[in-house]
Every structure is written in C-alpha cells, then in structure tokens.
Amino acid sequence: MRQPNPMPPTDRRNIRRIDPQEVRGDRRAMATFTNKQQTLQQVLNVLRRRYEPDTLTQRPVLETLLYGILREGATAEQADRAFDNLQTRFFDWNEVRVSEAAEIEAALEDLPGAAEKAPRVIGILQAVFEREFCFSLEDIAKKGLRNAVKTLQDKFEDATDFAIAWTVQRALGGHALPLDAPSIRCLKRLAVLDDTDDDVESLRASIEHFIPKSKGPAFNEGLSRLAAEFCWAEEPSCGECPLRGDCPTGQNRKSEPRNTRLKPR
Numbered sequence: 001m002r003q004p005n006p007m008p009p010t011d012r013r014n015i016r017r018i019d020p021q022e023v024r025g026d027r028r029a030m031a032t033f034t035n036k037q038q039t040l041q042q043v044l045n046v047l048r049r050r051y052e053p054d055t056l057t058q059r060p061v062l063e064t065l066l067y068g069i070l071r072e073g074a075t076a077e078q079a080d081r082a083f084d085n086l087q088t089r090f091f092d093w094n095e096v097r098v099s100e101a102a103e104i105e106a107a108l109e110d111l112p113g114a115a116e117k118a119p120r121v122i123g124i125l126q127a128v129f130e131r132e133f134c135f136s137l138e139d140i141a142k143k144g145l146r147n148a149v150k151t152l153q154d155k156f157e158d159a160t161d162f163a164i165a166w167t168v169q170r171a172l173g174g175h176a177l178p179l180d181a182p183s184i185r186c187l188k189r190l191a192v193l194d195d196t197d198d199d200v201e202s203l204r205a206s207i208e209h210f211i212p213k214s215k216g217p218a219f220n221e222g223l224s225r226l227a228a229e230f231c232w233a234e235e236p237s238c239g240e241c242p243l244r245g246d247c248p249t250g251q252n253r254k255s256e257p258r259n260t261r262l263k264p265r
Contacts, residue, residue, distance in 0.1 A: 039192055039246060040210045046242050047222025048215075056217060061137040061171045062093075062128055065152070065159060068166030069120050072180045074112045075228050076221065082111040086121070093135040097125035123158030131155060145174045161200045169220070175213035178220060179204050182227030189231065189249035 059067060066086075071079040085107040090096045096104065104118035111117065128137055140148040145168070152164045165178035179187070179200060187193040193203050211219050230241040236253075244250035 036192055036207075037210050039190060040207060042246050043190065043192075043243060044211065044215060044219055044222075046246075047226065048218055050242050051218075051222045051225050053218055053221075056170065059171065061141055061167060062124075062135060064171035065124060065137065065156075065163055065167045066121055068163030068170075068178065069117050069124065069158075069160065070108070070111060071166060072113070072117075072160060072162040072178075073182060075224060078111050082108045082114075085109065093125055094129070097122060097129060120158040120160070124156055127156050127158070141172055145172055148172055149174075161204070165204060169216055175208060175216060177204055177208050177211060177216055180224075182231070182233075183220070183223045185233060186223055186227050186231045189236075189247055190243065191248050 063083075067079060067083050070082045074082075086096055086104070089107050090099065099122070101118045101122060104121055105114045108114040108118060125135065128135060132139070140151050143151075149164065149168060149172075152159050152167065162178045162180050165176035168174040168176040169178060184193060184200070184203060187203075187207070188195050192207060194206075197203055226241070226243065230237045236249075238244050238247070238250035238253045241247065241250055
C-alpha cells in the first residue's frame with residue numbers, strides 16, 4: 001500500500017529567532033508598569049487616609065484658568081488667599097487687566113512665584129478680552145474637550161501646562177493630572193517618574209492612566225500637601241513622611257525626628 005506523502009519540512013528561513021534579551025526586556029517593562037501601578041495606588045490610599053478630601057470649588061472656565069496659574073507651586077491656602085485678593089482689591093477683571101504687573105504682584109502677597117505669575121494673569125485676561133470682548137471662556141467648553149484644550153494651548157501663551165490641566169480637571173470635565181514642581185519632586189523621589197525627564201507634559205501623561213478620573217483631585221491635593229509638609233526641596237522630612245515606607249529616597253535617608261530639622265524657607 002502506498003504511503004501518503006509526508007508533510008514537507010517547514011521553511012524556517014523567514015522565522016525570526018526570538019532573542020532572550022527581548023523577552024527579558026518585555027518582562028522588565030511589565031514589572032516596571034506593575035510596580036508603578038502598585039506604588040501609585042498605595043500613594044493614593046495613604047494620601048486619602050491622611051488628608052481630608054478636597055472641596056471642589058466650582059468656578060467659571062476663565063476663573064479656573066486664572067486660579068490654576070496661582071495654584072502652581074503653591075498650597076491651596078496660598079492660592080485661595082491670592083485669588084480672593086484679586087477679586088476684592090480690584091473692581092473687576094478688566095481693572096486687573098489694565099493694571100501694572102507690580103500692582104498684581106503686590107496683591108498676590110506671599111504667593112510663591114508671584115513675580116512670574118502676575119504678568120501671566122494680565123496676559124491671559126488680555127488674550128481672552130481680545131478674543132471674546134468680555135471676560136468669559138464658557139464658549140470653549142461647548143466645543144468639546146479636545147477643541148477647548150487646543151484653544152487654551154494655541155491662543156493663550158501665558159497659560160502653563162499646569163494651569164491648562166487644572167482647568168481640564170476642574171472646569172471642563174476631562175481627566176488630567178496637573179503637575180507642578182513640588183508634585184514632580186515627590187513623584188520622582190518615589191521613583192514613579194523618570195528622574196531624567198523634565199518635560200512636564202510627558203511626565204503627566206505617563207501617570208494619568210494609573211489614576212482614575214474621579215480620584216484625580218484628591219491625588220493632586222494630597223500630593224501638594226505632602227510636598228508642603230514633608231517633601232521639601234532641601235532636607236526633606238523623610239522620617240516623618242507617611243510615604244516613607246514606599247519611597248526609595250526616604251528609605252535611603254537617615255531618619256531624623258522632625259523637630260531636629262529646620263524647614264527651608
């Protein structure tokens with residue numbers, strides 16, 4: 001009986017050999033992803049337990065953008081006080097627009113970066129006045145989130161990435177995590193962000209999909225308070241920080257009682 005023809009040998013010439021190094025690389029990438037996800041979840045849990053939930057103040061789009069300028073690099077208390085000063089010491093936003101930067105800076109008082117923020121406030125008000133002939137940005141919210149963000153980025157050169165992300169999160173109904181220098185400092189010390197990357201937009205994008213939209217405000221507020229109370233730029237109080245167990249920087253530093261350290265000015 002005639003035997004059926006055997007299956008022809010498989011041609012392996014075009015099959016690329018899998019490099020073990022690539023497999024290890026994929027595993028390292030997955031491990032990095034998993035570690036970052038776990039660390040951020042732990043950070044969020046600790047911050048939510050330690051700090052009271054942030055009360056979301058509802059403001060119009062323009063006022064949210066202006067507040068975002070003031071809030072960058074500052075605590076909520078400092079930004080609230082500065083924003084109240086602008087509203088009480090000036091008749092309206094038009095008076096702020098036509099005032100000298102030095103006058104605005106004086107009203108901001110002890111706000112960190114007041115000298116740089118004062119002209120930004122004036123610049124944004126000037127841009128919105130030239131665009132809308134009034135002091136409102138509610139129309140951009142009606143054109144969809146993507147178009148609104150593009151408008152803020154293209155037409156308002158004084159709006160920082162932080163201020164735009166703050167507006168997206170607080171007024172436009174989108175998901176964004178505004179990151180300022182203190183927040184980035186904390187996240188880099190936690191090894192969540194790349195220590196060599198200084199592009200704020202890419203740093204923000206690298207963690208936004210780990211934090212749910214509903215928890216974004218609490219995450220931002222908690223991180224801001226942590227930076228102000230413990231994670232100072234110089235001589236951070238790692239021994240007292242509630243995240244010291246999850247922070248490589250804190251674990252590498254010698255623990256010291258907080259009362260033996262002087263908080264940098």
